Amino acid sequence: xxxxxxxxxxxxxxxxxxxxxxxxxxxxxxxxxxxxxxxxxxxxxxxxxxxxxxxxxxxxxxxxxxxxxxxxxxxxxxxxxxxxxxxxxxxxxxxxxxxxxxxxxxxxxxxxxxxxxxxxxxxxxxxxxxxxxxxxxxxxxxxxxxxxxxxxxxxxxxxxxxxxxxxxxxxxxxxxxxxxxxxxxxxxxxxxxxxxxxxxxxxxxxxxxxxxxxxxxxxxxxxxxxxxxxxxxxxxxxxxxxxxxxxxxxxxxxxxxxxxxxxxxxxxxxxxxxxxxxxxxxxxxxxxxxxxxxxxxxxxxxxxxxxxxxxxxxxxxxxxxxxxxxxxxxxxxxxxxxxxxxxxxxxxxxxxxxxxxxxxxxxxxxxxxxxxxxxxxxxxxxxxxxxxxxxxxxxxxxxxxxxxxxxxxxxxxxxxxxxxxxxxxxxxxxxxxxxxxxxxxxxxxxxxxxxxxxxxxxx
Amino acid sequence: xxxxxxxxxxxxxxxxxxxxxxxxxxxxxxxxxxxxxxxxxxxxxxxxxxxxxxxxxxxxxxxxxxxxxxxxxxxxxxxxxxxxxxxxxxxxxxxxxxxxxxxxxxxxxxxxxxxxxxxxxxxxxxxxxxxxxxxxxxxxxxxxxxxxxxxxxxxxxxxxxxxxxxxxxxxxxxxxxxxxxxxxxxxxxxxxxxxxxxxxxxxxxxxxxxxxxxxxxxxxxxxxxxxxxxxxxxxxxxxx
Numbered sequence: 001x002x003x004x005x006x007x008x009x010x011x012x013x014x015x016x017x018x019x020x021x022x023x024x025x026x027x028x029x030x031x032x033x034x035x036x037x038x039x040x041x042x043x044x045x046x047x048x049x050x051x052x053x054x055x056x057x058x059x060x061x062x063x064x065x066x067x068x069x070x071x072x073x074x075x076x077x078x079x080x081x082x083x084x085x086x087x088x089x090x091x092x093x094x095x096x097x098x099x100x101x102x103x104x105x106x107x108x109x110x111x112x113x114x115x116x117x118x119x120x121x122x123x124x125x126x127x128x129x130x131x132x133x134x135x136x137x138x139x140x141x142x143x144x145x146x147x148x149x150x151x152x153x154x155x156x157x158x159x160x161x162x163x164x165x166x167x168x169x170x171x172x173x174x175x176x177x178x179x180x181x182x183x184x185x186x187x188x189x190x191x192x193x194x195x196x197x198x199x200x201x202x203x204x205x206x207x208x209x210x211x212x213x214x215x216x217x218x219x220x221x222x223x224x225x226x227x228x229x230x231x232x233x234x235x236x237x238x239x240x241x242x243x244x245x246x247x248x249x250x251x252x253x254x255x256x257x258x259x260x261x262x263x264x265x266x267x268x269x270x271x272x273x274x275x276x277x278x279x280x281x282x283x284x285x286x287x288x289x290x291x292x293x294x295x296x297x298x299x300x301x302x303x304x305x306x307x308x309x310x311x312x313x314x315x316x317x318x319x320x321x322x323x324x325x326x327x328x329x330x331x332x333x334x335x336x337x338x339x340x341x342x343x344x345x346x347x348x349x350x351x352x353x354x355x356x357x358x359x360x361x362x363x364x365x366x367x368x369x370x371x372x373x374x375x376x377x378x379x380x381x382x383x384x385x386x387x388x389x390x391x392x393x394x395x396x397x398x399x400x401x402x403x404x405x406x407x408x409x410x411x412x413x414x415x416x417x418x419x420x421x422x423x424x425x426x427x428x429x430x431x432x433x434x435x436x437x438x439x440x441x442x443x444x445x446x447x448x449x450x451x452x453x454x455x456x457x458x459x
Numbered sequence: 460x461x462x463x464x465x466x467x468x469x470x471x472x473x474x475x476x477x478x479x480x481x482x483x484x485x486x487x488x489x490x491x492x493x494x495x496x497x498x499x500x501x502x503x504x505x506x507x508x509x510x511x512x513x514x515x516x517x518x519x520x521x522x523x524x525x526x527x528x529x530x531x532x533x534x535x536x537x538x539x540x541x542x543x544x545x546x547x548x549x550x551x552x553x554x555x556x557x558x559x560x561x562x563x564x565x566x567x568x569x570x571x572x573x574x575x576x577x578x579x580x581x582x583x584x585x586x587x588x589x590x591x592x593x594x595x596x597x598x599x600x601x602x603x604x605x606x607x608x609x610x611x612x613x614x615x616x617x618x619x620x621x622x623x624x625x626x627x628x629x630x631x632x633x634x635x636x637x638x639x640x641x642x643x644x645x646x647x648x649x650x651x652x653x654x655x656x657x658x659x660x661x662x663x664x665x666x667x668x669x670x671x672x673x674x675x676x677x678x679x680x681x682x683x684x685x686x687x688x689x690x691x692x693x694x695x696x697x698x699x
Contacts, residue, residue: 005578005579009571009579013571016560016564019559020557020558020559020560021559365555366557368555369551369555369557369568370568370572371516371540371543372514372516372543372549372555373543373544373549373568373569373572373618374540374541374543374544374545374569374572374573374622375540375571375572376536376537376540376541376572377536377537378537379540379571379572452516453511453516453517456516456551456555
């Protein structure tokens with residue numbers, strides 16, 4: 001007999017045997033149906049939620065890379081990150097132009113100053129100067145009014161957008177649009193209000209913010225436009241914290257090599273160039289963060305004329321904390337679902353084994369008869385194994401339909417995000433077949449070991 | 460006459476704890492091909508055990524059993540299953556039909572285990588033919604619960620015949636039947652025996668049933684005590 005025909009016959013025998021007691025077959029397989037349905041539904045809903053969580057975490061700025069200038073050091077005293085002034089707006093443009101993994105890049109200058117409106121005043125945590133693309137990098141939107149424009153940046157117009165906290169503190173419920181506020185005696189017109197964002201991961205209020213064109217902040221508010229100004233030595237507050245650097249010669253090499261007079265005459269270099277405090281860049285996706293870092297490093301080293309072997313005069317940081325949180329959330333979610341899946345399938349498998357054992361006992365005479373008419377032990381083993389596997393596969397198929405239907409129902413009624421997962425379906429089929437084999441084996445083995453004489457005599 | 464069954468000094472004992480119960484004590488027996496033999500004896504006489512050994516369901520502790528010239532007592536379980544499938548047909552007192560399974564499928568059951576040659580259609584055709592031979596061509600799709608006792612036993616006979624075995628073993632085939640259907644069933648046995656030359660061995664304790672056999676073998680306490688010619692044998696001899 002060909003193998004196919006034999007397989008067909010065994011399969012048909014199993015189906016017939018199951019059809020003889022349909023109610024029991026259904027009850028038996030119910031455990032698997034529910035188990036697989038739960039797995040599929042959980043996987044689909046879980047995958048949907050996981051994707052949604054990933055999306056919301058990345059909207060918190062998980063893809064944001066921050067470029068800061070290196071630390072200045074003078075006479076053994078290091079002034080900390082951001083104390084040299086090596087980043088320029090042109091660096092930012094170059095990054096945007098030359099790094100394919102970077103979606104957006106904006107320059108950033110910041111200061112700390114008192115903001116005054118009418119009789120009220122407030123010192124916001126952040127006063128940022130940037131470009132309109134800042135909102136895109138931070139996944140932020142304006143709820144009222146409109147963001148300032150690139151033209152505002154080019155003209156250093158005195159416009160700004162406010163965070164919710166400032167609106168609350170300065171305007172106390174009034175509309176802030178088109179009102180004039182003063183930052184260090186420079187008058188700014190409010191053009192927009194930012195959506196509320198709450199605290200960041202450090203617990204800082206992100207809504208306590210003013211964003212204005214960086215040129216305005218740079219040239220009109222802080223007034224530090226000169227390239228050779230060391231931020232740490234002449235801080236905006238005019239304090240004398242780092243006067244030591246005046247006493248001792250600076251430890252760092254000059255930003256640009258000395259040039260001869262001829263060189264200078266041939267290729268005049270702007271004496272003034274604007275420096276910015278840091279650059280914010282957004283990678284195209286979480287996966288492309290390492291590529292973006294590499295590309296940015298390359299571009300900046302070239303632009304800053306740093307030779308091979310020399311240390312970077314800047315540092316690039318990613319939001320490691322967030323990306324870790326992101327991946328650990330996903331992993332935990334998957335593991336949780338997997339353990340739930342395992343438990344429900346084992347329960348289903350035990351149900352199968354239980355009923356198969358009952359079935360073997362009940363069908364003892366049938367087994368005896370089959371042996372009397374020529375069934376070998378392995379024929380009986382095969383028959384009961386196939387029955388168990390068919391039960392599990394049918395249960396698995398029903399479970400897939402039920403689970404998928406359930407998750408679609410959840411999507412339609414509760415509007416939860418759902419993602420169909422072909423992997424889960426394949427796994428469910430595979431697992432239900434293996435459950436059938438594992439838990440069907442013992443009853444089938446028991447059946448195959450029956451003595452035909454005893455079995456025929458069994459009442 | 461060619462012998463189909465040859466038993467020599469078959470011995471079988473059962474152990475129940477420390478007690479050893481001899482069931483068959485040096486049973487020797489030959490049955491010629493084409494004979495119809497009744498095994499008679501009271502319960503506990505060992506006739507069922509002898510039947511099991513003849514049916515290759517059990518193995519003797521010692522002795523020689525040749526079926527169709529082949530030694531059976533040393534075969535493995537799988538080999539004996541093959542012999543049961545090919546050379547033996549069983550008819551039981553309680554029919555042993557699969558419930559909720561059509562008569563046709565019941566008859567075709569042994570073909571499932573025939574390492575074989577038969578297509579599905581051929582198997583069904585043969586099962587239908589066997590049912591026709593026992594007069595149930597109009598009951599092929601009936602389940603056992605819708606058949607009378609006599610009809611059920613006839614389905615069982617058809618099942619026993621499906622692989623065209625040379626030997627039919629019947630264990631109290633009429634034990635669950637009334638006298639009229641018993642006669643029908645026994646008539647079928649006789650017909651098979653006469654027309655097709657199938658050797659039939661019946662276990663019974665009913666002398667009326669034994670009448671149909673050519674030979675009656677009486678067993679008592681695990682030994683053959685008497686071998687007589689049945690009436691059928693007498694008639695058959697008379698006829699020839």
